[in-house]
Amino acid sequence: MDFNFTEEQVMLRDGVARYLDRNYDFDARQGLLRSGAAWSKETWSQFAELGVLALPFPEEVGGLGGSAATLVPVAETCGEHLTVEPLAFALALAGGALVAAGDNAGARARLADLASGASVGAFAYDEGRGLAAPAQIAMAATASGDGFTLNGEKRLVFGAAQADFLVVAARAAGKAGDAAGLVLLLVDPKADGVTFTPFRTQDGRSAAHVRFDNVKVAGADVLVRDAHDVIVRLVADAILLLAAEAVGAMSALMRITGAYATTRKQFGVAIGTFQAVAHRLADMKIALARAHATLTYSTALAEAGRLTARDVSVLKAQVGKLGRAIAEAAVQTHGGVGMTDELSVGHYMKRVLAFESMFGAADYHFRMIGQAA
């Protein structure tokens, strides 16, 4: 057994970290958000240059032959910097769907552009409160000719309003709850009947709710039929990368809070000398160790192609739960300043909470683990 990243992965992570340290500290990030930009175009092209965007894709389509799991160390670094670029959404989800489409010509062309940084994609999946797994997708794709007509709404689609293409997960047959009957469709965001309600997320990303009113999808743009297992795999990849970002955010919270507890003085001493504070720091460290271990082990399982649904649930639930615990402890330890927008602490908190609420919250995944034994 060896749970260390390869030399190439370490080099890539260090390259990304060097770039982000220089160009993406917390002040720069907040400045970017204030500017109204969805994300940093320079950072995205830097990712392209460093090979981040090509890494998870097969060599035949211009990729570097890795997988989402190969990107974990990079995602962790991104989490430490609270980046708002759509790494997991554009690469693991939208890109992963294109890969799953095999030799579909449209998919191939878009994949090459995605890997080079020439275009970005978005993955329209979620539908609102309560959707925790792909089988629950309800939005209708009605067969018409060799393609489909889409009607309904997708919610919280990351990067949707900026995307050059959308991949839409919809239901062609059956009812919510059925694994059978799902399709993945390629949709032009400028197509008639597609409308966006864009917004910033609590943790600084750009997303939109997307409405589809009689949107026609040609047969050539059907990426995957009977897509349930593919979607499950894409979501697992996204969870892996988002968990890595969350763990990066948790490491940052640990570091920042530890430093604060040694410098902030009350009653003439550093607050870290109060046992109530010291034990909370200890609990944070225990939580971080658990989350880090589960992330690293899950990554190794994914690289070996052995990450089961149960393993994904363990990762999602644990990082969600432990992330919340660490974030709440960090804010509490900071006292009043922890409640301000000015400090990074609250922004890290929002990042881990957003992770917890997506793709099924901890409560859901704990039950899946309990049922699957």
Added chain:
Amino acid sequence: MNIEFGPELESFRREVAEFLDVAPTPAIREAGKKTTSVFAPFEQVMAWHRILHAKGWAAPAWPKEYGGTGWSVEQRYIFAEECRKRELPPLLPNGLQMVGPMLIELGSEEQKRKHLPGILSGEDYWTQGYSEPNAGSDLASLQCSAVADGDDYIINGSKIWTTLAHHSNRMFMLVRTSKTGKKQEGITFLLLDRTDYPGMEIRPIIGLDGFPEQCEVFFDNVRVPQSGRVGAENDGWSVAKHLLKHERGGSAASPAMLHAIARIRETARQTPSPFGGVLADDAVFQRDLGELEADVMSCRHFEQLAISGHPLARDAAYPSVNKTMNSELSQRISIMMTRVSGIETVPQQLEALVVGSNVAPLGDDFDLIAMPYYLNTRATSIYAGSNEVQRDLIARTVLAANR
């Protein structure tokens, strides 16, 4: 023992309900629905305060001779419940629950005459100037100084976390008037009858929810009259302690919590469960909500005993027990809200949260406030004495009893 609310209380409930159904303006109702912390949107909550005052109902907890309603504790409870049911904005606590009761207890006749009417009517808003950048939990180490000069004090230094100072026209504050001896013994309690004195500057701080609620306040040779002092010079710590009793003991929290539980349940009825059916019918959800509700019920029982004058509320630890219990319960409620809202908590909706913006929320009203409420509720275990400090105080009473 007698736990009945007699029939006359039911007619009182109807009288309250009839008024509350018609008196609040649409903007006030909107502000109630968009309240995401203990501090409701300022302009509308003050408008509501003035409406209640005109009816004579602004200060149910005050003695009748000072403008209170003369209601029994049961009537006050019913009033609080009916207000929460309608999601009306809770009146701001600083004047009615903090300075007002303190002045009634300790203020001079002149101070009472001067300040109580404005507190009661909602003409004045009082901000609390205690904390400083280096004096939070260790409040007694505060440095902001007041030096006597003729009939005045000259204030220098700064305050922080002063809630709604940017909307206030009055401030009650603690200043250092002596640097010798114990630090608690060199503190004086002052009432400022303006917050726009020359040399005073107020800068809002943006909170986690994206809105300004707390402020920093800077004093550069600010000259204020000594007539604003409550109690003797250097005796401000004991005045502050009296006031803290009101801040921590405070009013009944359970009507708001029970209302929140009802909202959670109602929203869960419209939320699909990933295990089929709706969330409200999901056994695990029911268990978790049930535990939370049971804890809120214990809080309610504790409150009811306390307002009846039960010895439980005369325990030295009572205000700390109450504060710790309530803050942690509201935090758990806020987590439950975000659990039900799920991904609908993720969009940031600053504009839709502003009263009168006419920007429709992206989800429903519940989704709109779940995350801001969660974020703001983190502060309840920090302010009014952090829960770590409260636990120290509670532990001290346990240990002292066994010494």
